[in-house]
Amino acid sequence: MALKGAEIMKMLPKTNCKECGYATCFAFAMKLATGGAKLEDCPYLDPQVKAQLEAAMAPPIKLVTIGTGENTLSIGEEQVMFRHEKTFFHEPGIAILISDKGAESEIEEKLKHINTFDFERIGQKLRINLLALCFESGDKDKFQALVKKAYQTTEAALILICEDTDVLFSAAALCADRKPLVYPITNENMNVAIPKLKKLGVAAGVKGQSIDAVVSVTSDLKDAGIEDMVLDPGFKNMLEGIRDQTLIRRAALKKGFRPLGYPTIAFPCFMYPDRFQETLAAAALMTKYAGIVVWSQANAHFLLPLLVLRFNIFSDPRRPMTVEEKAYAIGNPDENSPVLISTNYALDYFIVSAAIEEGNMPAYLCINNTEGLGVMAAWTSGKFNGEAIAEFFKKYGVADKVKHRKLIIPGVAKKLVAELEEELPGWEIILGPLEGSDIPKFLSEQWKA
Amino acid sequence: MMKYEPPLEKISVNIRETVVGHGEKALKIGGENTLPFHFFEGSLPNPPGLALEILDTEPENWAPSVLEPFEDVVSDPVKWAKKCVEVFGAEMLCLRLLSADPMGKNGSAEEAAEITKIVADAVDVPLIVWGTDMEEKDAQVLTQVARACSGKNLLLAPLVKGNYEEIAKAAMEHGHAIVAQASMDANLTKELNIALCKFFPPEKIVIDPTASALGYGLEYTFSIIEEIKQFGLADKDKMMQMPILCDFGGDCWRTKEAKENREQGILWEAITGITFILAGANLLILRHPEALKLIKEMVV
Ligand code: B12
Numbered sequence A: 001m002a003l004k005g006a007e008i009m010k011m012l013p014k015t016n017c018k019e020c021g022y023a024t025c026f027a028f029a030m031k032l033a034t035g036g037a038k039l040e041d042c043p044y045l046d047p048q049v050k051a052q053l054e055a056a057m058a059p060p061i062k063l064v065t066i067g068t069g070e071n072t073l074s075i076g077e078e079q080v081m082f083r084h085e086k087t088f089f090h091e092p093g094i095a096i097l098i099s100d101k102g103a104e105s106e107i108e109e110k111l112k113h114i115n116t117f118d119f120e121r122i123g124q125k126l127r128i129n130l131l132a133l134c135f136e137s138g139d140k141d142k143f144q145a146l147v148k149k150a151y152q153t154t155e156a157a158l159i160l161i162c163e164d165t166d167v168l169f170s171a172a173a174l175c176a177d178r179k180p181l182v183y184p185i186t187n188e189n190m191n192v193a194i195p196k197l198k199k200l201g202v203a204a205g206v207k208g209q210s211i212d213a214v215v216s217v218t219s220d221l222k223d224a225g226i227e228d229m230v231l232d233p234g235f236k237n238m239l240e241g242i243r244d245q246t247l248i249r250r251a252a253l254k255k256g257f258r259p260l261g262y263p264t265i266a267f268p269c270f271m272y273p274d275r276f277q278e279t280l281a282a283a284a285l286m287t288k289y290a291g292i293v294v295w296s297q298a299n300a301h302f303l304l305p306l307l308v309l310r311f312n313i314f315s316d317p318r319r320p321m322t323v324e325e326k327a328y329a330i331g332n333p334d335e336n337s338p339v340l341i342s343t344n345y346a347l348d349y350f351i352v353s354a355a356i357e358e359g360n361m362p363a364y365l366c367i368n369n370t371e372g373l374g375v376m377a378a379w380t381s382g383k384f385n386g387e388a389i390a391e392f393f394k395k396y397g398v399a400d401k402v403k404h405r406k407l408i409i410p411g412v413a414k415k416l417v418a419e420l421e422e423e424l425p426g427w428e429i430i431l432g433p434l435e436g437s438d439i440p441k442f443l444s445e446q447w448k449a
Numbered sequence B: 001m002m003k004y005e006p007p008l009e010k011i012s013v014n015i016r017e018t019v020v021g022h023g024e025k026a027l028k029i030g031g032e033n034t035l036p037f038h039f040f041e042g043s044l045p046n047p048p049g050l051a052l053e054i055l056d057t058e059p060e061n062w063a064p065s066v067l068e069p070f071e072d073v074v075s076d077p078v079k080w081a082k083k084c085v086e087v088f089g090a091e092m093l094c095l096r097l098l099s100a101d102p103m104g105k106n107g108s109a110e111e112a113a114e115i116t117k118i119v120a121d122a123v124d125v126p127l128i129v130w131g132t133d134m135e136e137k138d139a140q141v142l143t144q145v146a147r148a149c150s151g152k153n154l155l156l157a158p159l160v161k162g163n164y165e166e167i168a169k170a171a172m173e174h175g176h177a178i179v180a181q182a183s184m185d186a187n188l189t190k191e192l193n194i195a196l197c198k199f200f201p202p203e204k205i206v207i208d209p210t211a212s213a214l215g216y217g218l219e220y221t222f223s224i225i226e227e228i229k230q231f232g233l234a235d236k237d238k239m240m241q242m243p244i245l246c247d248f249g250g251d252c253w254r255t256k257e258a259k260e261n262r263e264q265g266i267l268w269e270a271i272t273g274i275t276f277i278l279a280g281a282n283l284l285i286l287r288h289p290e291a292l293k294l295i296k297e298m299v300v
């Protein structure tokens, strides 16, 4: 829960000694409330009061990190229930499940996949960040071998899943410096687990059969000084998962209920044998608040839609994605190269420029500033109409770049043709394909300067 | 230890329940007094409606994997409609009157109404009838359709700021429900509903915030639906309590990702659909029967 400056002020020494660098305790309190100062800066705070303030000022959902280096996953510290209220801050992790019971070749295959999965969208890399290694063989050596292999051949963040606490922690010891998540930590094993969690410094995947059961474990772990936890209240299908994850987030955000102020983990891989259903459940559980989804598919066609969904839901609604207005020269165009026009909605620019590159036909791509609106939304609001485009042509001297007089416009913008014929006399307006990705085919079949 | 009390949120108002179609197969949508899937704190009397779309004209440029299930029937809207119901288990259909599109064949309103009547008589499931998305033409087409199919309680779409009056009057006179479309803007949605409710029964209005495909603007639709639902339920705004429709099959199957691979395409559409249901959509128009089946398995 955020504390107000006045509330913080009550707990400060009120001597105005200035050692914190502020003129008064009050000024320091105000700065603390907005996150601009650190409690440590006041040397006179009573340690007990400091602990109290720390607890009260901490974000309602703890930020938990798993893994290291480029593959560090940071989840939690969400502030809202609904994306439109502000934004969602931390993309959930997508973990691929690997069982130690699986055939050697299957394991190899999945490990290889995590290294090679690499999609780009709007200039951003979309990737899987985690492997969930699962003990099912009953053979400790096999599990350890799997953990070692995953540790050595990938840089992924790791989740270790094992009901046998000894096996679990012996495996954790093999990869502790990778900062794995160990799962499950339950009411039954926590007394054994607590010293080991502390010693290895790894995050705890807390499991209970209900939210209540989870609360009793997280409270004890917290008292024992363990901070990094991820929660599994034992939901067994999509519906229960939406319920539990909603209640957990609500309890943390709206009630300031600390024992549930952690991200959650969901296991669609154990819920739905059908891989389409599993994928839909993963999509739903991710959208409704999972911090991590564990998923059994290492298939690109199943993975891509999930990655794109995550990218969409976790994009920031406060900032439209835009690129710079400009007449882009793509692949060394000359005076006979095609001229195309689109908007400065980043998605449009990336789709169209990638399509031009793919078709290997150099072109001028005019990117008109539409304040981040796509073709038709921009057309309707007057930011991508005949007039605006004619102005763009003048400003960037498009007519001087080419000898021909042909302009290719987006296929969805039929309504633009007449306007442009009027505003750009002498230019032939050519309606391109509806879909940006069909541009290569369109150019190779139809372009003549 | 702190005691956990489930932070339930009881809402005292409901989304309106809208009936589409007539007779035994009529479908109800909406009616809930809580968020999607929140059975633990409220009631959701009707599962989301799932309609399959058919065209009155043979489709051009459909990706092979979405054309394939209909290949034998696309030249005949009646056969197409029957296959959707009998083979693919569709409980609702959306007939798209492409033949009347002024940018295309520009057929007359009378012809479009005639085709609609033939399809509506041939199947007993509820029918959404989608015009041309051209304001003026739709005013003619949809009023003709309303008249030709009097009493069938069709769901006529889309009504926009520029043509709602004429179409809604015809719909009222002939007993149909309507789709009020305002793109991506809660205030415009509300304005249009207020204007309609001056003379049209609110329980026969469905909201279309306009939808977009996964990867191509989905996040905008997702958030606008959540926002409208919050206005309707949490803020009890009566003009935001109509059920919500999402139409995105066409946008999904146009994408490079859907065309690339059949399974990926089905998931593209199904994930788009379930995401909108999670946001609060009450009625989806789908294109691929496998996407329909998949969503149904998960949500009904
Ligand atoms: C998301 C969305 C929005 C978002 C905008 C997102 C954005 N960044 O553009 C928001 C919420 C802001 C919005 C606002 C409005 N919207 Co809006 N919106 C949509 C929606 C649902 C999806 C659009 C989208 O993002 N598509 C994806 C992008 C990538 O598509 P695209 O830009 O067309 O690009 C593709 C192709 O055209 C092609 N392409 C792109 N460039 C080029 C170039 C060449 C040369 C070629 C060949 C191809 C090509 O490649 C891309 C991928 O294939 C559509 C409905 C729909 N399903 O289309 C309505 C829609 C575009 N909106 C519409 C309207 C009316 C509006 C508003 C005016 C309504 C209002 N509230 O006042 C406002 C205007 C903006 C404003 N004043 O704030 C209408 C436009 C009506 C029309 N004239 O056709 C639509 C069609 C909905 C409808 N049916 O009524 N909208």
Ligand code: SF4
Binding pocket: A012, A013, A014, A015, A016, A017, A018, A019, A020, A021, A022, A023, A024, A025, A026, A028, A041, A042, A043, A044, A045
């Ligand atoms: S150092 Fe502490 S006591 Fe001194 S002014 Fe700052 S807040 Fe007040």
